Amino acid sequence: MQRTAGQGTTGQGSAPPPSSGDRGALVPALADNLKRIRKQLGASGDIVIREITLGSPQPIRAAVLYTDGLADKQIIHESILPSLMTVSAPHSAEPLLPETGAALLARIQDTVLQVGELKAVPDLAGVLREMLSGNTVVLVDGVQSALSVGTPGWKDRAISEPAVQNVIRGPRESFTETLRTNTALVRRRIRDERLRCEQRAIGSVTHTEIAIMYVDGLADPSVLQEIDERLGRIRTDAILEGGYIEEFIQDKTLTPFPTLFNSERPDVIAAGLLEGRVAILIDGTPFVLLVPALFNQFFQSAEDYYQRADIAIFLRILRYLSFFIALLGPSLYIAVTTFHQDLLPTQLLISLASQREGIPFPAFVEAMMMEIAFEILREAGIRMPKAIGQAVSIVGALVIGQAAVEAGIVSAAMVIVVSLTAISNFVFPSFNMAISVRILRFGMMLLAATFGFFGVTIGLLALVIHLCSLRSFGVPYMAPFGPYNTQDQEDAIFRLPHRMLNKRPQMVNTSDAVRDRTPDWEPEN
Structure with missing residues (x-):
């Protein structure tokens, strides 16, 4: 696929050509x-x-x-x-x-x-x-x-702080719903002549403008070709948000895990472009898609690179620990209290048994009721007006939890487990990954209630096999863990100091792996 600077591509996904009727060529009169x-x-x-x-x-x-x-x-x-x-x-x-x-x-x-x-x-x-x-x-x-x-002059939202991906230290700018403002925010951070911005329109009715941004010489040409082909195959009348594009071009639909990364932060997208990734900006949404996306990318925050390396390592380990707590917390409690009581210390076993005395439901039903109640409270807090949503969700959780324990419907230990699981779910920087864990948690609870630790082990093995089978635009989803890549481990779970991060991710960038030099590149005449 031949691309020239400053020139977009028009594929099959662009606006359809005019017909020979009323929408055809103009007449002299x-x-x-x-x-x-x-x-x-x-x-x-x-x-x-x-x-x-x-x-x-x-x-x-x-x-x-x-x-x-x-x-x-x-x-x-x-x-x-x-x-x-x-x-x-x-x-x-x-x-x-x-x-x-x-x-x-x-x-x-x-x-x-x-x-x-x-x-x-x-x-x-x-x-x-x-x-x-x-x-x-x-x-x-x-x-x-x-x-x-060219006289576009509609009212648009001013650049504000990110609403979802907040950081303590770092830029306070986020994308808006205007495409040209978003491309300018990226160009402000990458002032290089190799940064390309190709535009096209998708949607036979909405004619939504999208922009594909990448750094020429860093992005993999095969990934660019694949993006162009997948966008060209889109057949729809409307594109109203980036989620439409995501579902059309993702590699595998039968998975709860996101295979495209999205962010509302210009610094995150700029960092991805400098690693050799490709950004897809859609007019009308402040969220920008970034491909290819890897599993470990959803556990990384922009703040990891603005803090010292030791702080970043600690926070990343905390996120991975929270991932396992959010996924397996209720399942392990169900398995232990139902099948494997001998694994608990005697004093703790007696305490749990005394708490469960008089509880009419098994641990699985107990956990399901509490998890569903918490999911309802979470959704209600999001949909309610901001002035009262947070207060209602917090008060609702406290009142329902306390009342359920006093009424003898659930045990106090179960309330602690579900609360810790819910809090761990909020540690993820990516909201998409947090939703995936919330969905998988119910399946792991069912396996634990049926087979105990054996069921949890089977679930984890199936989950690992599924993750290893996923790909994002040709790149293995679990890279650099599987297939294992030693070089990319410097910015996977651990984040080495910036002076040692002199290589781009090998699984993403195949043309210019060294960060601290300019590749041999000359502009076309």
Whole structure:
């Protein structure tokens, strides 16, 4: 796949070509073009069509079209319209001849309009797409093409602190819902001429703009080719969030684990690009996809690289420990209290037996009730208004837990186990991985209640086999643990000091493995 700087690719996933009907090529007559545009857009009150007369030896009718609310009206009223209304015949010593519409439109593009990005639009479908993207379209009578002026000016959310991936030390910027703002946030951090940004539109109705960003010379060409092919195979009418793209292009759908990484932090995406990964930015969402994604990547936080290496190592070990607690906490309690009481110290066994005296349910039913109750409280806290959501969820958990113990429905030890499991689930930096563990926890509880430690062991073996079978755009999901790679261990569970991190991940980057030198690369002429 040949790629050139500054030029995007248009695959099968792009907006479909216009048909030969009303959305086909423009006609010379301005009135006919306006009639077709009004027919396509209906009686939409936010569509503005301003007909004007352009000055020339022989006046020519023209029209300015834009969408109110998407286009910048200040630029239109203070720059575009005044410039067009004062168009006069070109200065020449020779007698003036009537100027054709095509020549007038070319003169407008070359010398009259000096704002925004200008480009010719040959068909009606392109005119509609430009208008609905916030641009202003100029139509001239007698010309079978239009002129698009870049004037997007809708209101967007200001850059704010990350809402999900918070850190104590590090940048306080997060992506927004505007694609061009997000690409600028990445370019601010990677000021290198090799950073590429290729755009395309996906969705036959929404025509959602997406951008593929990568560093030329660092990203694997086979991964870029695979991304291009998978995006090209997307057939849908709407892309409203990055989750749509994620489901369409992920390697394996029958898995609870995420095989694409997403982040709302520009510094995380920039770091991924510098390792040789590829970012997919979608207009309308503050979350950016990063591929390929590895299992250990979901346990790494941006703060690991802003703190000292010893602190980062401690925090990473804590996250892996929390992973096993969140996955196996209730299962181990069920297995021990149901099948393997002889493994407990006598004093602890007597204490647990006294607590469970009078409890009418087995440990499995006990754990399932508490886990489901906590999941309900968690979801309720998210959906409630922010002013009361957190208070209701905390009070609800305390009241229900205390009342359940006093009523003899569950034991106090079970409340402790479920609470510790829930808290451990919040340690993960990635919300996607936390959800996967929440789902798998119920299956492990069932295996523990049926077969004890033997069932937990079988579940873990099946989980490891499944993880080793996953791939993310051709890269083994469990790398660098399986297949084992010694070099990549320097930033897996442990994070060595920055002076020793002089190699990029070998399983991700295959072209330029050394961080502290510039590869032999020359810009194309």
